[in-house]
Amino acid sequence: MADFAGIDFLLLDEDYSDEELISRDTVRSWVSDRFLPVIQEHIRKDGSFPMELVPEIAELGLFGANLHGYGCAGMNNVAYGLVMQELERGDSGLRSFASVQGSLCMYPIHAFGSEEQKQEWLPKMAAGQAIGCFGLTEPDFGSYAQGMRTKAERKNGGWVLNGTKRWITNGSLAHVAIVWAQTEDGVRGFLVPRGAAGFEAPDIKGKFSLRGSVTSELYFKDVELPGGAMLPDAKGMKGPLSCLTQARYGIAWGALGAAMACFEEVVEYSKQRIVQGGPLAAKQLTQAKLADMFTEITKGQLLALRVARLKDEGKLHHTMVSMIKRNNVDIALTVARNSRDLLGANGIVDDYQAMRHMVNLETVRTYEGTHDIHTLILGEHITGMRAL
């Protein structure tokens, strides 16, 4: 298979450092060589993640790659973003796996955990020997997560956890669940180990989207946890929201990877496909679609790169992440839909990637703050008024 080339219309490669480019190109080759050959089968058969690749992903250093210490690679945010782009070029499920492990699980332990919690979990998680999941969403509370009903009550110096989380990526695979729950002093995060009495994690079946990723429910019935299970430094909704800012940042890059995968495929296809005496690519309507895709992807790259540099300089505001998550996922979905369309009937089978990316991106549009929720965040930033 020809290696993926991506788009670099504005010569952004000149703006990247050697280690940023080497990181990107290394992950790019790995995805082509090791991931793409197996994903179709996983998606067709049972909708599962290729767990056999986890040791390789860990060996590459992709878990918590922008965290420092505890066995993490300590990449800057540009390299991290490029890595997320390459993973999602493979499949949104692959990028989700890395996002959940790194941004939603390792990040809160790194940022809010006790030294003991960090020592216990981070090296194992970086090495892929322990998998994490992030339990925020509940059946009745998604966008309005602060309404959560799951609660933790103090008992004998420890805690008792009750409630249900739903739509939890890697729930049934996880060795540790980061669970956000109401307590007497607001929302707090808890580390719940797999196998704790009263904790179950059945999978959600019948997904059309993100089939290369496991999604579960988490049930907690009188789950007893030691006092040390709580993340000491995460108080209130700021804890989970700061994790989401990290993950959303990676998604903004990842979406570009999915978009470029679709774009590259459809350009090639439209050159080969002969309709009415000539290549599909030589029709004006096709070229208009391709020109739009090309432009939107390039604009998305500029947004992502600028925000990445600001993040590295410590000047990031979470509303910037809202803008790039919202924009880049939106354009990626449009690119995927138009690619699917140009592929005609071929576009609905899994020998082509477009429809897989398209249906995946429906999830990506919904999770980590829906498109509309990010619209409202930007709206509030502009007007100073919180809209409902």
Added chain:
Amino acid sequence: MKILVCLKQVPHQDARLDVNGDGTWIKEDGIKFEINSYDTYALEEALRIKDAGEAEVVVASIGPDRVTQALRTALGMGADRAVHVNDAACQGSDALGIAKTLAAIAKEESPDLILMGLMSDDGNASAVPPMVAELVGMPSATAVVATERSEGNIRVERELEGGAVEVVDVPTPCLLAVQSGLNQVRYASLKGIMAAKKKPLDVKTAADLGVADAVGTAGAKVKIEKIYQPLRGEGAEILSGSTDEIVSSLMNKIKELGLL
């Protein structure tokens, strides 16, 4: 033990190549480069020896600024040090000029083993490795597909035409030019890539190495007369359609021509 791995950065295998203005080489602007595939096997072989015990792996390359990316990649994969001959005077060197430059590095480093790829993906000449061996006075073997080390010796299997294998003993220090597929090449890890930033990368000129007269178009004994794309012949037919359609029309053609 010290191992010197010589590697070349070549146009990416999927790069679209055009001939340059004066028809003597390809246009290099705007194309992606990568480490010559044969050289990655040489590097992997060196890293395996390093992993198995005490060895220092030094990588060396000749070429413009872009070559630092190839060297940093090698350092990210686990090499310890890099030497980069970055000198405009080397532009247009022939194989002997390159071999003399690499031999000068080898003389400075005095490695116990030099590993190189059998050929380069772009030049395809297979000329440099035996020349380097000769210049530094080391025995060498080419087309190496397996190695087994013992005290003072490396037993290598060489691939011969028609799939036969030749087994030869090469006393160390020696130079081996490896065939592709010798091993499974590792990926650089992100941690390795970060660590590579701090590893030494020495930049040298041809004059530093005492080979200024041997390099560049001036020093070259072989001059490239012309590079061109062969003209498209008549009679080729490109089949299109789905895989199944292509296969069945190909089968029909073969039958029509009475080849089956």
